[in-house]
Amino acid sequence: MSDVTLSLLILAGTVAMFIWNRVSVGLVAVMSALALYATGVVDASTAIGGFGEPIVVFIAGLFIISEGLDASGLTAWMGKTLVRHAGTGRAALLLGLTALAALLAAFVTPNGAAAALLPVTVTAARRAGLLPSDLLMPVAFAASAGALLLLSGSTVNVIVSDALLDVAGTPFGYGEFALIGAPLVVVTIAVCLLLGPRLLPHREPEGAAADLSRHVETVVDHYELRRGFYRLAVPHGSAALGTSAAELVDGDVVAIGVQRADGSVAGLDEPLATDDAIVVSGESVAVEALRRQHALAVTVAPMTASRREGLLSYDDGVVEVVIPPRSRLVGEEVFPGKIRSGLMLLTVSRFGRSRGPRTTTLQEGDLMLLHGPWSAVSDLTRDSDVLPVNDPDLVRRQNAPLGRRAWWALAVLAVTVVLLATGVVTPAIAALVGAGLMVLTRVVTPAHAYRAVSWQTVVLIGGLIPLSVAITESGAADVVAGGLVTLVAGADARVLLALLFLLTVVLGQVISNTATVLIVAPVALASAAAAGVAPAPVLMLVAVAGAASFLTPIATPANMIVMGTAGYRFGDYWKLGAAITLAWFAVAVLVIPLIWAV
Numbered sequence: 001m002s003d004v005t006l007s008l009l010i011l012a013g014t015v016a017m018f019i020w021n022r023v024s025v026g027l028v029a030v031m032s033a034l035a036l037y038a039t040g041v042v043d044a045s046t047a048i049g050g051f052g053e054p055i056v057v058f059i060a061g062l063f064i065i066s067e068g069l070d071a072s073g074l075t076a077w078m079g080k081t082l083v084r085h086a087g088t089g090r091a092a093l094l095l096g097l098t099a100l101a102a103l104l105a106a107f108v109t110p111n112g113a114a115a116a117l118l119p120v121t122v123t124a125a126r127r128a129g130l131l132p133s134d135l136l137m138p139v140a141f142a143a144s145a146g147a148l149l150l151l152s153g154s155t156v157n158v159i160v161s162d163a164l165l166d167v168a169g170t171p172f173g174y175g176e177f178a179l180i181g182a183p184l185v186v187v188t189i190a191v192c193l194l195l196g197p198r199l200l201p202h203r204e205p206e207g208a209a210a211d212l213s214r215h216v217e218t219v220v221d222h223y224e225l226r227r228g229f230y231r232l233a234v235p236h237g238s239a240a241l242g243t244s245a246a247e248l249v250d251g252d253v254v255a256i257g258v259q260r261a262d263g264s265v266a267g268l269d270e271p272l273a274t275d276d277a278i279v280v281s282g283e284s285v286a287v288e289a290l291r292r293q294h295a296l297a298v299t300v301a302p303m304t305a306s307r308r309e310g311l312l313s314y315d316d317g318v319v320e321v322v323i324p325p326r327s328r329l330v331g332e333e334v335f336p337g338k339i340r341s342g343l344m345l346l347t348v349s350r351f352g353r354s355r356g357p358r359t360t361t362l363q364e365g366d367l368m369l370l371h372g373p374w375s376a377v378s379d380l381t382r383d384s385d386v387l388p389v390n391d392p393d394l395v396r397r398q399n400a401p402l403g404r405r406a407w408w409a410l411a412v413l414a415v416t417v418v419l420l421a422t423g424v425v426t427p428a429i430a431a432l433v434g435a436g437l438m439v440l441t442r443v444v445t446p447a448h449a450y451r452a453v454s455w456q457t458v459v460l461i462g463g464l465i466p467l468s469v470a471i472t473e474s475g476a477a478d479v480v481a482g483g484l485v486t487l488v489a490g491a492d493a494r495v496l497l498a499l500l501f502l503l504t505v506v507l508g509q510v511i512s513n514t515a516t517v518l519i520v521a522p523v524a525l526a527s528a529a530a531a532g533v534a535p536a537p538v539l540m541l542v543a544v545a546g547a548a549s550f551l552t553p554i555a556t557p558a559n560m561i562v563m564g565t566a567g568y569r570f571g572d573y574w575k576l577g578a579a580i581t582l583a584w585f586a587v588a589v590l591v592i593p594l595i596w597a598v
Helices: 003-020 025-038 044-052 054-071 074-086 090-127 136-146 155-168 178-199 215-222 284-294 305-310 374-382 392-399 404-422 427-440 446-452 455-473 476-488 493-508 513-531 535-547 557-566 570-595
Strands: 230-233 253-259 277-282 297-300 316-322 343-350 367-373
Touching: 003 025, 003 455, 003 476, 025 044, 025 455, 044 054, 044 455, 054 090, 054 392, 054 404, 054 427, 054 446, 054 455, 054 557, 074 090, 074 404, 090 136, 090 178, 090 404, 090 427, 090 557, 136 178, 136 557, 136 570, 155 513, 155 535, 178 535, 178 570, 215 316, 215 392, 230 284, 253 284, 277 284, 284 297, 316 374, 316 392, 343 374, 367 374, 374 392, 404 427, 427 446, 455 476, 455 557, 493 513, 493 535, 493 570, 513 535, 535 570
Parallel strands: none
Antiparallel strands: 230 277, 230 297, 253 277, 316 367, 343 367
16 A cells, blocks of 8 residues: 555544544544554654654743743733723624734734733633633634734745745735735634634633632632731830730720740730730721830731732732641631731631631631732642642732733743744744743743643644655645646636635645645646746735634644633534635635736
């Protein structure tokens, strides 16, 4: 059996496995590479070489850059801003996101735009009460359309421009692609707006992050933070030294507890020492009078529903923890204002009711609301005595205001965009520079960087590259494309454009659009010469059809980047993708001959 036949059979089997959707897509990709090796279509180095391709490095780097934008709070801020200006309506939000994706893709390629807007889209969807699956596929499709706005939008544009230079002596201009790209962006967004609600899957992805954007409001209401407390320090020379807390207070101020400088708890009737802390509750006027009378210092003011902004900031956060079975804290006496491991207890909840400003003996299942520096909050994930109710890092990302790390993340993004737009280095190097800077500036930790990479996407792309190579080098693509020359001999120019579009789209769903255009471009030029058609419209149509990667997730990395986060399946893409492809077909065949004379 020839390599051409084997390549096409393995291709058919791979697509069938994807559609069947019973086996992990990453495993299917690896199986296809192993099948090519087992049948002798490719050698061992080619079978595993896909994992070392620049596109794989590029995608992995983009995931880390995206993680940096998210970890710094930039994506949450952008999501809030977008929702604030566009509203929570699906149409307005979708319009803003797709337009932004198209514009960004013109400078940083569709893959870069999809990766950069992935966390922004998820945040915006969460705040608007939508599912990520309602927005992410349109964003990826709009990014593919945006690649046709400028020469720098895609390597495909560069390929056809160089081909035109070779045959006509003049390449396409840097912004000339926008003559057809702009209408296609408008058509893509219009189809997504009109048909998206009916053709997109409405599916919650597995392991989706919880919506914690209203975390502060939730805990304030649940713990009934209406009556707060003051934490008063006893400095050297205070008139309260040697006096007990019970003796200091009167009917207007209630003593809740006393904590020594070493962290231990003292009784309300024990004499106070230097640097002790007294926790009291009462009206602000009465507490202020007590402070002045005994020369005390207020270190903590009440954190209540009226001062919600004090609960969560760039430096400090609030977290709920539950007391698990066999915790060493069971039986310990605590009170609001007590500090442990750098975190201050705000209140305790038992059986869904807040216990208010009083001493509590902890039991299994009690909930504690703690406040303090984010570093101490994050350390709770490694404390076996408590279990955080929500991921502290997720709470911080979705709620904390912008801080120093956000500016570093923005600067790293700007450097990456400049490198991609200018072409000073290859996209893979640009992504590595951006990813490295995110870690170097401590926007993300090395551990977070490793976790940020979607390894399913990496394995999927790396495993399918050998299949693309096999289809190209075995001659399978040439066999399919070669028959076109015979079909279009002597045909009308629009018939030629239509057939070229269909051929390019079909090939582009299973091999990279770069490989597709490299295969189809010489065939298209030969067909144009045979039909007496000018090369410019033919090559521009090939570029358009090469960007029409809408029918499968493997058609372009941008589709795969959003796949896992949105919970899409292989068979989800063709529904909306077919509608957009038909719209592109009509625009390309009708408009291109009007702009570039045939």
